[in-house]
Amino acid sequence: MVEIKTPGQVDAIRAAGRVVAGVLAVARERAVPGVRLAELDAAAREVLAAAGATSPFLHYKPKFAPVPYPAVICTSVNDAALHGIPDGYRLAPGDLLSVDAGATLDGWVADAAVSFTVGPPHDGDARLIAVTQEALRAGIAAAVPGGRIGDISAAVGAVGRAGGYGISTDLGGHGVGRSMHEDPHIPNRGKAGRGMRLVPGLVIAIEPWFMAGGSDQIFLDDDGWTIRTADGSRAAHAEHTVAVTRDGPVILTAG
Known part of the structure; x- marks a missing residue:
């Protein structure tokens, strides 16, 4: 079931989105060579606590997961595309790090992600x-009243395919609001003109993630959470929570 949000509810999600933006900013600032991923998670917890927010990631357990998620952010390094668990790994120069964060504030949730390199990028990472960021912008631009979910998927996928990158449709964008994952599902490739019609008040997370090697294949790591590229190539992830409004798309996690 898709819930259409009122303007007041969109504003409440925007407040949660500002917290998410703060978490991502701190994670990016702290992500230097030698820092452990667990230290980034600790910093994120401090930001959430200071804002009076909680994490929708912590203890989350979807059907595929053998154990609840143990952290408040996801930290995916190099060939890890999504859902990397922040552990004792120390960041090294040239690592490609994707950080995914969410916040629940006054009962409303926002979700966003960013990828960046630790120091100068390796070949192809930039x-x-x-x-990936361009695809996010294209997907957001397609989130207009009267359009379709397929328009967003097609816009994201066209950018990724033009770049020569692998695109999995197993996980993609989604509705967001009272919980982190709501209907509708938004694949990262598809056909324009298909799917649910976009209407004002629809709030969605648009999140392209691409794999450098060009393969669409992925696998689940032994930890039961981390999704890795099957060919060992690097991956990048970008995400914003976006509201469809009468005046066009509005990013709610921009800070």
Whole structure:
């Protein structure tokens, strides 16, 4: 079931989105060589606590997961595309790090992600990140009243395919609001003109993630959470929570 939000509810999600933006900013600032991923999670917890917010990630347990998620952010390094668990790994120069964060504030949830390199990028990483961000912008631009979910999927997928990157449709964008994952599902490739019609008050997370090697194949790591590229290539992830409004798309996690 898709819930259409009122303007007041959209504002409440925007407040949660500002917290998410703060979490991502701190994670990016602290992500230097030698820092453990667990230290980034600790910093994120401090930001959430200071804002009076909680994390929708912590203890989350979807059907595929053998155990509840143990952290408040996801930290995916190099060939880890999504859902990497912040552990004792120390960041090294040239690592490609994707950080995914959410916040629940006064009962409303926002969700966003960003990818960046730790120090100077390895060959191809800067382009991979830039194309992923470009795809996010294209998907957001397609989130207009009267359009369709397929328009967003097609816009994201066209950018990724033009870049020569792998695109899995197993996980993608989604509705967000009272919980982190709501209907509708938004694949990262598809056909324009298909799917649910976009109407003012629809709030969605648009989140392209691409794989540098060009393969669409992924696998689930032994930890039961981390999704990795099957060919060992690097991956990048970008995400914003977006409201469809009468005046066009509005980003709610921009800070």
